[in-house]
Amino acid sequence: MKKCHITFQLNGRTCEVLVDPNQTLLSMLREDLSLTGTKYGCGEGDCGACTVLLDDEPVNSCLILAAQVDGHKLTTIEGLADGDKLHPLQTSFIDKGAIQCGFCTPGMILSAKALLDEEPNPCELDIRTAISGNLCRCTGYQKIVEAVKAVADDCQGEN
Amino acid sequence: MPKKKFDVLNSRAPRVDAAIKATGKAQYADDLSRTGQLYGAILQSPLAHARILSIDTGKAERLPGVKAVITAKDVGLTKYGVSPARYDETLFAHDKVRYVGDEIAAVAAVDPATAQAALDLIKVEYEELPAVLTIDEALADKAPQLHDDYPGNISAEVHQEFGDVAAAFKECDFIHTHKLVNKRQDGGFIEPHSCVAEYDHDGRLTLYTSTQVSHYVQRTVAMVTGIPIGRVRVVRPCVGGGFGPKCEATPLELSACFLAIKTGSPVKITYSREQVFLHSRARHQFYHEMTTGFKKDGTIMALAHSCRLDGGAYSSFGIATVYYAGSLLGAPYRLPNMKYDGMRVYTNKPACGAQRGHGGVAARACFEQQLDIIAEELKIDPIELRMMNMMETGDTTCNALDMSSLGMKECVNAVKKGSKWQKKKGKLPDGKGIGMACGFFVSGAGYPIYRSDTFHSTAEIKVAEDGGTVILRSGIAEIGQGANTMVAMIAAETLGIPLADVRVDSGDTDYSVDLGAYSSRQTLMSGHATKDAAENVKAQILAVVADKLKMDVKNLDIRNGFVKVKGRKKLDFAKFRDYYRKEHRGWPNMPDGAELSFTEAARMAFLKKGTIVGTGKYKPPILGGKFKGAAVGTSPAYGGSAQVVEVTVDRQTGRITVDDMTDAHDCGLAINKTMVEGQMQGSLSMGLGEALFEEVKFDEKGHLMTPSLGEYRIATALDMPNIDTLIIESGEPNGPFGAKEVGEGAIMPTIPAILNAVYDATGVRITELPLTPERVLLALKEAEAEKNA
Secondary structure, eight states: OOOEEEEEEETTEEEEEEEOTTOBHHHIIIIISOOTTSOOSOSSSSSOTTEEEETTEEEETTSSBGGGGTTSEEEOGGGSSBTTBOOHHHHHHHHTTOOSSOSSHHHHHHHHHHHHHHOSSOOHHHHHHHTTTSOOSSSOSHHHHHHHHHHHHHHHHHO | OOOOOOSSTTBOOOOTTHHHHHTTOOOBGGGOOOTTOEEEEEEEOSSSSEEEEEEEOHHHHHSTTEEEEEOHHHHOOOOBOSSGGGOOBOSSOSSEEOSTTOEEEEEEESSHHHHHHHHHHOEEEEEEOOOOOSHHHHHSTTOOOSOTTSGGGEEEEEEEEESOHHHHHHTOSEEEEEEEEOOOOOOOOSSOOEEEEEEOTTSOEEEEEOOSOHHHHHHHHHHHHOOOGGGEEEEOOBOSOOSSTTSSOOHHHHHHHHHHHHHSSOEEEEOOHHHHHHHOOOOOEEEEEEEEEEOTTSOEEEEEEEEEEEEESSOTTHHHHHHHHHHTTSSSBOOSEEEEEEEEEEOSSOOOOOOSSTTTHHHHHHHHHHHHHHHHHHTOOHHHHHHHHBOOTTOBOTTOOBOSSOOHHHHHHHHHHHTTHHHHTTTSOTTEEEEEEEEEEESSOSSOSSSOOOOSEEEEEEEOTTSSOEEEEEOOOOSSSOHHHHHHHHHHHHHTOOGGGEEEEESBTTTOOBOOSSTTOIIIIIHHHHHHHHHHHHHHHHHHHHHHTTOOGGGEEEETTEEEESSSOOOOOHHHHHHHHHHTTTOSSOOOSSSOBHHHHHHHHHHHHSSEEEEEEEOOOOOSOSSTTTTBTBOSOEEEEEEEEEEEEOTTTOOEEEEEEEEEEEOSSOSBHHHHHHHHHHHHHHHHHHHHTOOOOBOTTSOBSOOSTTTSOOOOTTTOOOEEEEEEOOOOTTSGGGOOOOTTGGGTTHHHHHHHHHHHHHSOOOOBSOOOHHHHHHHHHHHHHHHHO
């Protein structure tokens, strides 16, 4: 199979990869780039564990072909912290006990980030709707919602 | 028990593994890769029941990129399973297949696509046999038989009677019978099973796997491969949830091991989501019938209970399940007479096993509805009726379970107040309802799954030679519930050092024996072993300090990272501090306070004795009665919970919305309050899912109809209300620092509380789960028609 040469922005840096035309974005991230923070949970867009941000929008990377990100901007969980400084959502998830097994966490945090970037002052229903495509079997979602809310409240405080 | 002051415990310390999980650095089994790694795939039966006439792997073996193909011929026919008395599985089917998904062969290839392509080239000739897909079909005369060794398709049968139920019924003023049936549930963990196996030139096998019990996997792998157990090492990386179905060795793990042995290369296999459903080992379908006798003052006198379980093709944990389904009704209410007839039946479907609230969830759902029915009959408030019959600390059940601590009354009072029950019960408008229920659960199974006097947990604590880090090594299973954090906190509290100074390495069978994450056992059992190991280390260090500084060791203690002296005497350690500073010239963070630090004390001990290592162990005392099956349900302690749920039922659509949940759980002592709440909230979401929409379905040929998380729906963020979580701490005398379970007991009241709330909202009792809009609407229509008839 002839490989496709793609160039895109990955976590703030230019990235060039040769991918199979039928290869999913999830497979490229995990297998070609060893970015295993993006998880395989179902491979069919149901669970959201593979959520990444494509041009700042949350997408299921198992449903997108790697070739489709050519020329676009991609953010994975590995790109969220600024060096040693964690993203406020990461800190909040840690502090509020929003993480148990952690398998849904990367996708959950990225969906929450997309929401807060778009709407810094979301109501609880906004938060629950934004993460409704990210399944979590451990937490019952309550502490996740609290963690996102706490970051939103902090943003309000700063403004 | 008066509450002690703690330095580390009973806090809201962040989990020790939270940062790696928040940053995507946490490594789960499928994230691992080894040099030269091959990819495995498993051929599974397309038929529910068929004789295997021939298997031809020739074409698959010749496909470029394929490194090995294995069938029963290669791996042998060693029978394995969970309970040694019911070893009824072989890794690969050889004579016949027993469900759609039964494993027939496995391949290893250079990439996943080649491995999949090879599966398509394996030719299997079948002679299709009639299948039994329901309990009734399986028990019918002349029904097709699944296993020659278990005639009549009966996997297990239980008959127990405590007290005299028939005599008690004669003394009763009312006797009520009703039924409940749930549906087969799936674990629904987000991480599919995955593993990597490697085999070295010295004949040592290492398996990295997503498991809840490294120890059981190690034993099964050793037995089935024939490799001595000392040469089998099982390592558990981060695990993305388990909830029961990851408790036993899987065909995935065994296949990877055999393929690694055959090829000499590391082999990784990961289940697809469909394969997770096919492997199953999750919640059974239970058919309960209960007859309860009681007096007009509300005293419960007797319960006659029968239950049939649709077990699927193999036993898995099902022998324990069928016992639990009866024994877990022994408490928390005083029930002097109880009769139980249970039967687990083989059917041509994936095997069911253990899932959160093992065996007890559907039974509890049925019984707690009975209590509400009785309360209504007697015109007593359902909470009142429960309180009248509630056990207390020190009570023993009719089936010999010892309630060494039981904060049930406190739980009930807490949810009554927290939910504003009295303002709401009987006062809500039509379509809105409030319901309550209680539950209890073991805090660790009293006996291991194989008969043995083994310790249930051992632990090892090593102090780094500079004293700065304490390394806890244990076989425990951190599967998301926070086990690593729990043992780290117990080690820190016991040693008297900050939590940040403890590092946990866990899940490796090289470190210790621990029976892992099931039956809600780790806080009590692994917590005890950890405490024991930490006390040992502390005693070793303090003995050296006492000797060196000429003190009586009885007057020394360690707290918050410093050696404390009782009484007025001061420690004279100036000479030693000088020595320590010289030893560490140029190092940052040199100790300089007025107190001798733990670091210095540990260094003192190292210089005297070499590396300081302490070990700890725990096993429960002999528990329970003498009758057959008495072991199942025994535990050194029991957790309890009470719950109030409020619902809205849309009479037009049958749709149920859960508006509010108030949950109280007696966990003895909350080692970590945030984590206890997390277990409660997670339990409730799993219970809500089972009550409202979760159902694994099959077609008439035994094919799975719900092979995805789209067709099999678990609760999303939009389904869950916020839960008022109330922690009750009764102080368990048999638990480390008074702690006991929370992981499973919290799910017990959820389904019946929802069912009782739906009745309160509509006046209609629904006895089949899940409460889908269709089922609710039909029930409402039937009730309406009956009223008008």
